[in-house]
Amino acid sequence: MPDHSENAEHSERTEHTEHSEHSDRTGQVSQAENAVWSELARVRDPEIRRPITELGMVQDVTVDAAGHARVAIRLTIAGCPAARRIEADTLEATRSAAGVQSAEVAVGVMTPDERRAFTERVRGDRGARQQQFGPDSLTRVIAVTSGKGGVGKSSITTGLAVAWAAQGLTVGIVDADIFGFSIPGLMGLSREGRTEQPTRVDDMMLPPVAHGVKVISIGMFLGEADPRTTAVSWRGPMLHRTIEQFLRDVWFGDLDVLLLDLPPGTGDIAISVGQLLPQAEVLVVTTPQEAAADVAVRSALVARQTGQRVLGVVENMAGLPQPDGTVLELFGAGGGALVADRLSDDEHGPVPLLGSVPLSPTFRAGGDTGxxxxxxxxxxxxAAEVLRIARAILADGRGLAGRPLGLSPR
Structure with a gap:
């Protein structure tokens, strides 16, 4: 006669084994999905510089028993400029997760409600449509000014910004020279008559990023017009509103340094920046020529009238080094030291000459190529002198004594 007890015992063992194997597979899948989430936390949105998991851009992660992973992500808008990079980084991160044998990424677009939640996450407790760099901001704001045009102010601005970004700082540039904007070209954001535009998410704009620096310029808002052949002709109120919108609607996030490339002279924009950013420091750029030095001093005096501190002076185009070691002083000599001396007084203290940047065909060519x-x-x-000046400015860091740090005890 068949031994029913043995059959029952065998059936129980089989069921137990199958259940254990199913539990093991389920546990392995769960571990693989957790591993994928961990790897995705390393993927950052290139415009916002925060993890896509933190921004709510990852909709779903699944890993089947065979180790095939499927990740669904949602972008803010259709045609997002960063779409390809985010998708590629997501796929690479998913493939690198433990337990994943193959992977695919499904890309969708956020709903209006998801976009609103996205902007709330990005802005945090600062709310909508507020000036980001007010007096209590921890961002160091430096306005780069000059008395005359053509002294290389924009080249100095981009050189400093890129140097700091390469050191790991988070840096932004506002091209406040509305009439003579050149920052997009110098940063490689404007090529063949087309300029990269900011990404619009509802009422928030995310600035393009070049060489690790976030950049905004009026040249990005000319539509299909070729910035090389298009002129902007606005009067005072529109200029003020433009700078105000750059500081309010363009989301830079938490920056270590914000540079403003101001137009030459002492006009409407210089006054608006003084009103909007009274805590900004001013970096004066001049050439060695005495005529340029005279008007450079005036631009710094206007800044002081609004309470801004003159950080220092940079002398550009200081001379052209020759093969025999001599220097050909095409624009004279001593203009930078003259500006620094005239701006130094008992009330404001000494204003240093931070450096003298020589003429260089290589440096000029870098600006032309972006x-x-x-x-x-x-x-x-x-380039070496700009890098030295960048280190000197950081060494003369703005103190935080008496400033709220946005921290609370736990």
Whole structure:
């Protein structure tokens, strides 16, 4: 006769084994999905510089028993400029997760409600449509000014910004020279008559990023017009509103340094920046020529009238080094020291000459190609001096004594 007890025992063992194997597979899948989430936390939105998991851009993660992972992500808008990079980074991160044998990424677009939640996450407790860099901001704001045009103010701005970004700082540039905007070209954001535009998410704009620096310029808002052949002709009130919108609607996030490339002279924009950013420091750029030095002093005096501190002076185009070691002083000599001396007094203290940047064909060519020479040729004489000036400015850091840090005890 068949032994029913043995059959029952065998059936129980089989069921127990199958249940254990199912539990093991389920546990392995769960571990693989957790591993994928951990890897996705390393993927950052290139415009906002925060993890896509933190921004709510990952909709779903599944890993089947065979180790095939499927990740669904949602972008803010259709045609998002960062779409390809986010998708590629997501796929790479998913493939690198433990337990994943193959992977795919499904890309969708956020609903209006999801976009609103996204902007709330990005802005945090600062709320909508507020000036980001008020007096209590921990961001160091530096306005780069000059008395005359053509002294290389924008080249100095981009060189400093890229140098700091390469050191790991988070840096932004506001191209406040509405009539003579050149920052997009110098940063490689404007090519063949087309300029990269900010990404619009409802009422928030995310600035393009070049060489690790977030950049905004009026040149990005000319539509299909070629910025090389298009002029902007606005009067005072519109200029003020434009700068105000750049500081309010363009989301830079938490920056270590914000640079403003001001137009030359002492006009409407210089006054508006003084009103909107009274805590900004001012960096004066001049050439060695005495005529340029005279008007450079005036631009700094206007800044002081609004309470801004003059950080220092940079002398650009200081001379052209010759093969025999001599320097050809095409624009004279001593203008930078003259400006620094005239701005130094008992009330405001000494204003340093931070450096003298020599003329350099290589440095000029870097601006033409949109790849700053401080990255490609750091040993070039002009690039090396800009890098030295960048270190000197950081060494003269703004103190935080008496400033709220946004921290609370636990």
């Amino acid at each position: 790849v700053p020479t401080v990255l490609t040729e750091p040993n070039d004489a002009a």
